[in-house]
Amino acid sequence: MPMKTERTGGEALVQGLLSHGIDTIFGLPGVQVDYFYNAVYDAGDRIRAIHSRHEQGAAYMALGYALASGQTGVYVVVPGPGFLNTTAALSTAYATNAPVLCLAGQIHQDQLGRGFGMLHEIPDQLAVMRSLTKWTRRVETPGEIPRLLAEALSEMRSGRPRPVGLEAPLDVLAGKAVFDDSPFPVTVRRPMVDSDAVEEAARLMGEARNPVITVGGGAMDAGEEVRSLAEALQAPVVASGRGRGILSSRHPFSHTYGVGERLWEGADVVIAIGTRITKPLIQWKSQDDMALIRIDIAAEESDLIVPADVTVAADSKEALGALLPVLARYNRPRPSRVAEMVALRKEMDALFDSFQPQTDFVRAIRDTLPDDGIFVDEITQVGYASILAMPVYEPRTFITPNYQATLGWGLPTALGAKVAAPDRAVLSISGDGGFLFCVGELATAVQHGINTVSVVFNDGAYGNVRRMQKELYAGRTISSDLENPDFVALAESFGASGVRVQSADSLRDALTDAYAADVPVVIEVPVGEMAGPWRGLYPAEVVI
DSSP states (O other): OOOEEEEEHHHHHHHHHHHTTOOEEEEOOOGGGHHHHHHHHHHGGGSEEEEOSSHHHHHHHHHHHHHHHSSOEEEEEOTTHHHHTTHHHHHHHHHTTOOEEEEEEEOOGGGTTSOOOOTTOOTTHHHHHHHTSSEEEEOOSGGGHHHHHHHHHHHHHSSSOOOEEEEEEHHHHHOEEEEEOSOOOOOOOOOOOOHHHHHHHHHHHHHOSSEEEEEOGGGTTOHHHHHHHHHHHTOOEEEOGGGTTSSOTTSTTEEEHHHHHHHHHTOSEEEEESOOOHHHHHHSOOOTTOEEEEEOSOGGGGGSSSOOSEEEOSOHHHHHHHHHHHHHHHOOOOOOOHHHHHHHHHHHHHHHTTSTTHHHHHHHHHHHSOTTOEEEOOSSHHHHHHHHHOOOOSTTSEEOOGGGOOTTOHHHHHHHHHHHSTTSOEEEEEEHHHHTTSTTHHHHHHHHTOOOEEEEEEOSBOHHHHHHHHHHTTTOOOSOBOOOOOHHHHHHHHTSEEEEOOSHHHHHHHHHHHHTOSSOEEEEEEOOOOOOGGGGTOTTSOOO
């Protein structure tokens, strides 16, 4: 028979995490979560607790951990201001479909909703958490912790992965119950592949004259199947930022949004795999007779923006695995488009090379970052150029905040990625404005030995904002110029290494040294104003 053990709620929560293979947490201790952290202490080296200098840093680290590994990222914070400090990261986890578990403390249950003004009390924390997650619950008794934790992890992984939340009042974490040590199972629900939808999708693909494939983060684990489909159809694969690396940039059919509109305009069938394709459907030109096939685990995406002609509502890897044999019956011999795709890539590379100095910096980064190195982009001019111009060779190595465009996330997200992949190079880029949002996490990096490399492009401004003010508002610049510290001295004051370089060539040399360093490294690159890279591609759009 299973053993029965008396535990506090905090001990039950730690035991539950361990039983589900979770051995790393990010967070900050405090009164309402002290019983949890006491249990973490007792667990010893079975669980690693990384404490940040700000709750937002802890949540971004959990997010980076999840995005780099595909595993569950967990953060633990006190309620009220502690939880609220994490909401930018939680909204970004939602936008990037990341498996993040938010564990937030709460005041005593008998004080909830009574307005006493208890420590860290806010009117309705659970409502805020619900608005940023796919599933949220409050734990009301210690004994239900194992079940609710398993339910949270099940909901996180079922259908489209997204963050979930558990709120645990102080009296629940402090209270005791007798627990059966048999773990509650995590049950992941996924829609079954509809064979009729597969048949119709295969027929449309087989008849297509000029098919185009688009991929996003939902196809992250379907790289081989995407490659097989592209080669069978001789179809280019256009990747969103989250889809970079699903098909290696070394493959001739691998393209970015830089050339996407041109390919889209001539397509008679578009196959959208694990992507909302928001920008193409809203901003790009479509042929009247273009058919849209969606392959997406979220059935509700079928009618997003434009109704799909066929939807295969299933996991991308499973759906493509079922579709490829059926396609072989409908497909016809197709002439090779390899030479055409190679020529198109060369043409686009020449265009990207005109985005200066951004592309030279992107090239320096790519030349020195190993194939499996992890790159975390940031809302900066070099970041914009990287989405278009940077080759990416493996999935989960190009980490971007998706439509949240979360300024300041770069450094702490990279720290979480490095914790998930300690033996791989991890690089984040930031502007001078964004870097200072979470610069205190350099102390976390040094304390915990998380040796990332951070490149800070310093133009003395919120450069993108200032450029837009000049271009769109007749030079009426306001609140966009910045007075900055000495970034090299600042890094060194934390115990990190600080380096300043003046060019892409010197950045290349500095990066080579930085990856071999035994401390975190910050590389400052003073730059002037940069023109937005988008204008050469989308001259008619108001773009950032």
